[in-house]
Amino acid sequence: MILGREARQGLTLISPTMIYALLLLAAPLLTVVTFSFWTQDYLTIDTTLTLNNYREAWTQPIYRILILRSLMVSLVVTLVTVLLAFPIAYYLSFHVTRRKALWLFMITIPFWTSYLLRVFLWKVILGYNGVLNSALTGLGIIDEPLTFLLYNINAVIITLAHAWAPFAILPIFVALEKIDRSLLEAAEDLGDGPVRRFFRVTLPLAMPGVIASILIVLIPTVGDFITPRLVGGTDGLMIANMIQIQFGKANNAPLGAALAVSSMVIVASISLVIYLAGKRFGGKTQ
């Protein structure tokens, strides 16, 4: 293939980064997939190809429960995060006229605190003698501290919804900013009320941003193991905790790899469905 001068220069320039990504991303991902077809006996690895790991990952109830729970938690977290984020993005885009950059900056600041400490502090807020319970009992709203707050799935959902908030706000904000304001005026002039105008013009045009934030929140939350470990209790553990255990204490890396690959395939398929559905609803806006 003969390439032009510009193409050659471009390829040369991108090659260091591309080679780095091939070596440290493509190669490891391929290895992990290969690994999932092997077996491990203490320290020796048997490289005979087998589907046993996948059989175990897909039939053992414990793994199925963990995968399903992870998906459920991630989907609920995504739904909650995006629903809570949309009004903020809308407010920033349509109602804040000055100092937008400052608002955005203020939104991102809490997320530069150590992630571990943020999760830990939710434990402090939601605990039996925690901030929320002492405030509620202090105000006389409740007599006994609430126990359903910490060490269960609720705590995992609240903590994750907090952790991923800015990642949901920013893409929606950018999409809303791109909307040509004259389209909204046109809808109004043609007799659409505010609600109708929102659902027929604003929301479809903001859809690429909404889809982006759904995917940005959904995919990484499936893989979180700190939050379930610190605030989830035993009923709040997720698949990533199991993957970590397989690579650590259980010393069964091939099974861990099979679990990792399985959950990634499931998440990727769900993401694809969401992406396609969003494209249909939003039309071709980008």
Place this chain on the structure above:
Amino acid sequence: MRPGHNSKRFSWLTIYAVGYMLFLYAPVILLPLFAFNSSTIIAFPLSGFTTEWFTVLLNNAALGESVENSLIVAVSTAILSTLLGACAARASARYRFPGQRGMIAFIMLPLVLPEIIVAVALLVLLMQLGLSLSLWTVIGGHTLICVPYSIAILSSAFHGLDRSLEEASFDLGETSWGTFKRVTFPLVLPGVISSLLICFTISLDEFIIAFFLTGTDATLPVYIWSQLRFPTKLPSIMALGTILLALSVILLILAEWFRQRSAKRQGVEASAAGGFL
């Protein structure tokens, strides 16, 4: 906007926005509260003011070591990611070549991959190659996840670059290296500094990859993780968190300032979200 046009919804949204900000800041506000609280128990009511937990930090050898490790990792990651990010950002902004979109998309992939997948995949590869874990393996993993952020920041810097300035430099007889050194680099320098600061901050706080890929040398988040199990250590961990928070905020303000300066220098309006997306 027409103020007053929908003033009722406006006020509801404002109340919502304030409530939402409270939710976002709830854990962050607690951090300094407990760091200066004299009780050893992390709970309300607060008992009294003390700076004891900060002095405890000063005499902690393991902490000092982990800070040193984290600084080595974060500085190396920042430099490496920004170099690699600059190559890719420049290539995507200035040139057109086959496979461009696919390559950029692949390089940006770590942005949406769960960190545990990146960590586990790198770990398995290292195990297969028989390489031992060290700070270098952490740097390798951190660079992988920081490069996309660097590209995002530097792309806007390179896109805003007026090509005619470089052409003028060539016409005046500069070599391509001379042009880069005297024209291109000074123009994108604020973007470069902003990228260095962001990558440094991300690496300094990253836990999952460091947890899997660190050998015997713990980084700061790995050290914090090991301390969260001991209730007596918690107040000093709160103090440490407060220092880290202050440090991150300062670095971010600097990064944002440099990014806006870069945009201004190029005569482009500083788009508020440009630095993040």
